[in-house]
Amino acid sequence: MQIASMHFKSRARSNMNDAQLQANLRKMQGKFVAKRRASLTELDDFEGTRDAGMAIRQRALDDLDAWLALFEQNAVRAGATVLWAETPADVNALVLEIARRHGVRKIIKSKSMVSEESGLDQAIEAAGLTVVETDLGEYILQINGYEPPSHIIGPALHKSKEEVAELFHRKHGTPLKTGIEELCLEARGVLREHYLTADMGISGGNFFIAETGSVLLVTNEGNATLGTTLPRVHVAISGIEKVVPTLEDAATLMRLLPRSATGQSISNYVDVLTGVRREGESHGAEAMYFILVDSGRAGVLGSEVREALRCIRCGACMNHCPVYQNVGGHSYGWVYPGPIGSILTPMYAGLEHAHDLPAASTLCNQCGVVCPVRIPLPDLQRKLREMAFERRLRPWPERMGVRAWAWVAKRPSLYALATRIGARALRFLGGRDGTIRRLPLAGGWTQERDFPAPSGRTFRELYAKRGGGRR
Amino acid sequence: MTTTIDGNAAAREAILGRVRRALGRRGEGPAAAERAQAYVAAHGHGPRPTLPEDLAQAFVERATLMESTVERLGSLAEVPRAVAHYLDALRLPDAIAGQKSHAGVCWPQFADLDWPGAGLAIEARPTHGHDRLGITGALCGIAETGTLVVVSSPPTPTATTLLPDTHVAVLSAREIVPGMEEAFARVRALGPVVPRAIHLISGPSRTGDIEQTIVLGAHGPYRVHILLLP
Known part of the structure; x- marks a missing residue:
């Protein structure tokens, strides 16, 4: 994805003057916050569970080389192929080569933020193949000319139902709908045919389980489940930092992820997928590939903001962020918005393009308080501000002012x-x-x-x- | 130059090399691998919420909160009639009234039940994708979240839980475990390599992607009905 984070200030200003967007943002403000708070009471020891979640993610990072090697060994044993991508361009090249190797013409895709980093969908289309996003939010954005996502778990939440209705009417050539249920039913009908006729399914990976060589996928729609059950090829793409040691560790993290994300006790579909179709099975991929993506992650591991790699992509930090709530996700100008985006975007796409993001924070620590794996987000924003200052990326009056004050x-x-x-x-x-x-x-x-x-x-x-x- | 499938070893070495340098390591070193092996072997748990003594009751309550429906039955033989009653009692808008269809598919373990006697046309085969009704069993249920655990194998085709409009699952109360940890232990006990797919299903498919308004039946079933046997 082309980075636009250098235009943060002008984009934020125009988004704050966009009456429709502001109305949409106000409508959803607080919904996730209230549901999250209510769902925490189901756990006797939420803070203890957070400690455990943090320790699991930190353990994975502290011995990341060993966990990746163990994951690879077990994935291969179950019949999968493990591939490694150093850059976003590697991701696209590997996916296209897999597609060619298996004679794939149509690909269905469940949500993968990593694939947004490399603009995978556009690369697939440029190669003359068909790709269909199946997460309803991602589908809405895809048929709207690949509009960028504005939130990591609700990518199209910046749109009103009227805007979606108008879009469906225009793209599907169907009568204009008014109700949300009718719109979902229409999308279901369109996507069901794609599921049944696709050759390959691409998924992200919420976690890679080292002990079994599996990918764990979380959805409410069941779109990842369908998209990895029906096509004959499955490709799971995620960052190298997403490895988790055991299934028990995944169980602990699953007490945190849905609650922090949408305030659900559990997501409707949690799938643990391992290897290829077994002898005598009627469904399941005959070929399974993992693509483990670096694209800057090893660099973060060796940096002062390494704790950001603990992130499990729940979105709680943005749901609670006063800045995000006002400027909206698109202002941030890349794949990951909000507080976590203000760390990951400069690290993955270049601090020189994105030094306004860590500066666009009140350091109020709402994000740090709700983070299920205790990432000290304001501390990391402060470190990035220091790096931007030292690299002379900030405007000269600001640098002179700081020097004069010092x-x-x-x-x-x-x-x-x-x-x-x-x-x-x-x-x-x-x-x-x-x-x-x-x-x-x-x-x-x-x-x-x-x-x-x-x-x-x-x-x-x-x-x-x-x-x-x-x- | 981008990497290729056959020439991927260089990318692998480059990434693992960067990771090791970031961790301040020289070479592969057995210590980390040994730590990892020992940690896996221990299979330790995180903090667990306390559950009531009656796991079946807890399961019913949680499953209902996730918008599954649950009916307790006295024996397996009662299943066909219960399915027929359930379908007849559905109140559906005209647009999806066809979903009350009495035809569908089931797992082979239920092939011999008296489906015709209850007015149902149920075939014991995997679904092709256009079946209205899918009847399955489950490896176990999870009390903490009201979740069905379904694992793939030739006699347990998982697509039957996914593609039909209505999913009916038959589960014995004896197969209800406290949490995900016990469910995974059961799966591990099935063999040296875990099944291709472990599906943890908690209620019908849903989406909140338009204005955070929850709509059931996004891609998978519109409804999940659990028949709980003793």
Whole structure:
């Protein structure tokens, strides 16, 4: 996928001025949040389960080479082929070669965010093959000219039912529908025929289970289940970091993933798929391939933000993020939006294109509080801000400002004087009602917001007045 | 240059090399592999929620919350009549009224039940994709989440749970286990390599992709009816 994260500010502004999008965002705001909170009470020890989930993911990362080797060994033993992709281009090349090898003409696909990284669908179409997305949200985006997803679990949630109805009417040539149920029924009819006639199914991989060499897939629609049961070839694509040691570990993570994502106790379909069709079976893939994707993940493993690789893609961080809730997923300009996207996008697609993303955060830590595997998202955003500063990617006034502040802050008496002057100046700017509406040299900050003026005294002055520090 | 299927070893070595360097390792080193083997062999569990003593009752409650329907029966022989009653009692809008069809398919283990006696035309074969009704068993049920565990094998074609509009599952209360961990232990006991597919099914297929409004019957069955035997 072409990165557009360098346009974050302008995209965020236009999305905030888009009345339809804002109405759609408001409509879904809080739904996932409330359902998640209610579902946590079913676990006696949610915090303990989070600790266990974090430990499972961290264990996998700490010995990632060994877990990948064990996964590969067991997958091959069950009859699958394990392939490795260094880059997004490798992913597309391998999929097309598999398709050629098996004489594939039609491919059905269940949701895979990794395949969005490489623009796999477009590559398949460019090779003259047919590909059909089967997750309803992804299908809606595909027939709308490959509109990018705006959320990792509800990729089309930025669209209203009226917009979907209009799209179906235009693309399917059917009478305009009004109800959501009718729309789902229409999509079901279209997609059912594709399931029955496809040669190959492509899935993502929520987890790769090392002990059995299996892929674990989670859906509510059952689209991954159908798409991996009916076609004669199955290709499962996911990042190398998605390996999990045992089935028991998967059980623990499955207590966290659906609750954190949609507030469900369990997703309707959880599939553990291992190897190829066995002797005498009527269904199941005759050839199964895994594509284990690096595309920057090993680099993250060796970086200061390695904890981001624990992510299980539940989307809770974006559901709880005040920035995401206002600017919408498309503002982030790449595959992964929201707080986790503000870490992964700079790391996978280049900090030089995406240094606005870690800066677009209030560091309120709502995301860190809800993360089921305890990724310290604001800390990682702060580290990326430091990296962007050190690599001189931030605009020069910002860099000069930080340097000037650091120079003053290292000189205590000068700092005391400067803050005394500053506090009084701000109070003066606040005028009679004590509200600052415009700040010289920080117009970008005050353009969108007013803030209360300080009292005119610095903390040090007030502390000294109260007799602090005398004892 | 991109990688190829036959020339993939270079990509593998490059990725594993990068991973090892990121972890500060030199070479493959047996320590990590030994740690991994020992961890797998222990099959440790995470924290488990407490469940009531009566697992069957817990299963019924959870399955109902996931929008399966459950009916308790006294014996296997009662199954055909219960299926017929269930279909007759469905209240469906005109657009999908055809789903009340009394024809369908079942797993071979149910071939000898008296289906014609209950007015049903049930064939013991895998589904071709256009059958209205699919009748299956299950390896076990999970009390914690009201989940059916179905594993693939020649006499247990899993597509029967997926393609028909209505899925009826026959499960014995004795086969209900507390959690996913016990279900996986049962699957592991089946043989040295786990079956091709383990499906954990918790209620009918659904989607919330349009305005987060839940609609049942997204791709798979519109309804899952569980007949619970003693």
